[in-house]
Amino acid sequence: MVVGICVGETSLTEVTFISDKMPKVGEYVTIEYDGKKVLGMIENLIRGNDALNVDINDFKAIQKISRIGVEDNYIRGKVKILGDVNDDLRLPRTPVLPGTEIQLADEDVLNEIFKVDNPITLGTLVNQSDVEVNVEANPILSRHLAILAMTGAGKSNTVAVLIDELLDYNVPVFVFDMHGEYKDAVFPNGDVNVINPKINPKYMNFYEIKKLVNIGGNSFIQERHFRRAFKQAKQMLSDGVAHTNNFLQIMYDILEKDSQVEGSDKQIVDVMNKIDDSMDRYSNLFDKNVGNILSNIKKAHANVLDLSQVDESVASVLVSHILRNSLQRSKDAAHTGNKKDLLDNSVFFILEEAHILAPNKRDSDSKRWIQRVAREGRKFGLGLCLVSQSPKTVDHDALSQMNNMIILRLVEPEDQRHVQSASESLSQDLVNQLPSLNVGEAVVLGLMSKVPTLVKINKFKGRTHGDDMDIVSYFKKAVEEEAREIEELEQETLDMGYDY
16 A cells, blocks of 8 residues: 655655655555665654645634645655665665655564564554564563663553563563562462561671661771671671671670670771661661572562662662672673573572662662663673653663663653663654553664664553552441441340331
């Protein structure tokens, strides 16, 4: 079917066309010229009328022209050139000849475009529901992914669909679950393995705990006392002679005993005060009876670290601890030279609320390790997926390392600009489409897809707890139940022979 005809000056990357019928933004088209069959996507459409131009200010004149000038309406659009269908989607070296017809891409061409070796099925084309959209799994796992959307746009459903598809490949998925959405989830392709947010202190290094207690880099005397207490506490835990699971309490007691020695350094008390402050925040974090968190990861499972009951500071500690240890473990495996050892340590991390864990305008331990895994992880089999409903507050460096993006509806201009500045593939015309996306519709782009795509994400077939609460129904039901209880009490009173 002819969509339109190329007009004006054309380039290697885009063409303008005029049409007598209204196509849809996001539709794929083909243009045949110079022995090539070039694929393109309609990224912009304008309706106009030469007779009804903006320079006319007379309302009655406009009324008259509109009654007789309907045939002067035109449709102008812009097509982004994606590549030669018959040459592995390489961009052509010659521009389209003006006057060339533009055809709607047929189903066979599109099915070939979305045919990949290791498919992750996300959904169907927004404008052609009979065309299934598959993306390649390996670039997601090795080159990272961002799932971005405003609240209520379908982000949680998209994450659930992705997790279930990855479980079908037995990939060990690790979810930092900030709101407890996935701990009771049901996935058709795999089970959930819930991991408690506890750390055995013997797996923490000195510098991790030093940061928790806020011993500054220039506090050399405090650091010396703290290091001595740290070593003693670790030894006591190792020997099984510690009187409590609370690692910070053990260190505090060691220093308190030292402080009572005559002539002791008064800075010991300063360290004790810092430990005491930290115990209020982190007392429930340590448990000497748990193993290394990484040893609890199961293949073909959604490994869910439930962070719904901890505050942001504890979540940051857990994220940095897990990512640091995972990266170090993978590096150690890489040094063996055995590829199997390296792949056995591969993990795909999904970080919900990425704007909290990797904030854009403040520093945190979790942010530093997210940045580091984003930069180095692909060399060692570690993948990241940053999920956020506030893209503008996600660290720009980390976001720019996400070579794949699934962007659902975004309305706020600052969010749009932040995402566009972090992605080379997101054109201004695609950005302009983000506010008009319906719930569950997304722009998909990056290395996982041969072409930018407007996708209707599949509805997740399992169960999660990411939906909004039905507050109105809850209170309506509560009032009805209260009225029923009153009625039953009144009836019981009547049955006992009492009257009002």
